């Protein structure tokens with residue numbers, strides 16, 4: 001029996017095989033273990049991050065580097081990062097995350113992990129919903145179908161776009177499902193996959209096009225032909241490379257993609273009037289800047305090396321993180337003065353600005369500029385924008401991930417995951433998966449700000465979304481078929497897998513994972529299926 005834990009989950013769990021499909025028992029490969037989220041008390045598990053990593057001054061860090069030129073770093077990327085920090089001084093958390101996840105000198109998704117291993121499943125680091133049960137991707141295919149029907153069954157110009165497609169399993173399940181509805185299948189012009197990892201891009205090509213299918217390179221990206229309907233598939237490294245055209249109807253899915261985007265982290269500090277720097281635009285309007293009382297200013301959390309010879313004990317690695325990894329090479333330090341980012345990012349949304357009055361000194365804030373860019377891009381493709389006007393908004397985006405559902409801004413949410421365990425996010429850079437809570441309210445704000453032609457529904461809990469989409473009925477058919485064809489155990493495995501996707505308990509994925517939809521603006525009159533609406537045909 002294999003096992004794996006979703007990224008959102010903290011404790012290693014028993015592995016649940018991906019539900020066998022009637023069509024492809026081979027795709028029932030992996031499925032097991034630890035989600036990136038660390039379910040249960042994820043948030044409390046991370047609250048020590050800032051305080052724990054703020055013990056040392058930046059100058060002391062740099063002195064330590066000088067004193068320890070022969071230091072052994074846990075990975076080649078750690079060495080490169082340390083050398084860069086020695087030259088430039090501590091770097092923003094977002095720069096550290098970007099290097100760790102997608103840099104071409106050994107990022108987690110771009111080549112650091114061993115050749116015969118990927119990030120997913122029992123042998124990997126975590127498991128995701130599409131890898132647990134085929135029903136997940138099938139229901140997303142059905143969701144796209146319901147939107148295509150509701151929006152007037154456009155007979156050409158439909159595009160399927162997935163950002164962060166992993167092994168390609170979700171897109172495979174979506175495409176197989178849509179094949180059963182030829183009118184929609186025939187309306188698809190192209191499939192786009194936004195993928196930073198060359199290895200995963202190849203895995204996706206092998207699954208969706210076949211191992212023998214050639215892949216060619218162009219200025220836009222990489223191209224091959226899909227085994228379903230011989231549709232063209234284009235791989236790009238960012239969504240910006242995918243052309244935007246007003247007659248296109250894009251159906252976009254992002255599953256566990258936004259949690260892998262780099263964040264900037266800030267803390268609000270009270271600065272004595274005599275020491276305060278020239279106030280930012282926002283500070284100028286605050287009465288405190290006109291008096292001698294302290295001002296509140298944002299300070300950015302920066303990454304710098306830990307002192308040479310550090311141990312888990314000396315660094316006080318939290319009990320929620322495994323100590324079986326080497327001691328962290330890096331730690332967070334709070335910048336002593338404003339940085340470029342601390343002057344404008346905390347000012348970029350009314351939700352962030354409100355923290356000065358609602359929380360005051362000590363407030364924490366995470367901002368993900370890449371999430372805003374992606375959300376704005378989705379919205380512009382669906383609803384049009386001043387740069388890309390669209391006469392009639394069309395298409396839909398579905399974002400599934402973990403993060404607060406009540407509009408709360410994520411704080412202290414950075415987590416490291418390795419081999420189905422929570423580890424320090426600063427241990428073994430490049431070998432450790434990093435993920436953060438997704439600011440769904442921020443995504444909604446960015447989308448509606450970018451395009452007047454869209455509206456946002458949700459977030460709602462994944463369990464509710466999947467139940468409204470009919471997971472029970474579909475999975476029931478699959479479980480019955482599996483027990484008839486493969487025996488009772490196979491049927492039970494299918495049952496167990498889909499139930500985990502909707503389980504609202506501490507080990508399940510039904511409550512912590514959320515779904516959010518971006519749709520053409522409709523004055524809120526038509527709710528999408530899965531968010532409380534009915535099928536419109």
Ligand code: SAH
Pocket residue numbers: 101102109128129130131163164165166167170194195196197200237238254255256257260261
């Ligand atoms: N959606 C998949 C995989 C989630 S893991 C699933 O649920 O199983 C995150 C995925 O996003 C991987 O495919 C990773 O290579 C990709 N990715 C991470 N950061 C990226 C970035 N900045 N740009 C493009 N792709 C990225």
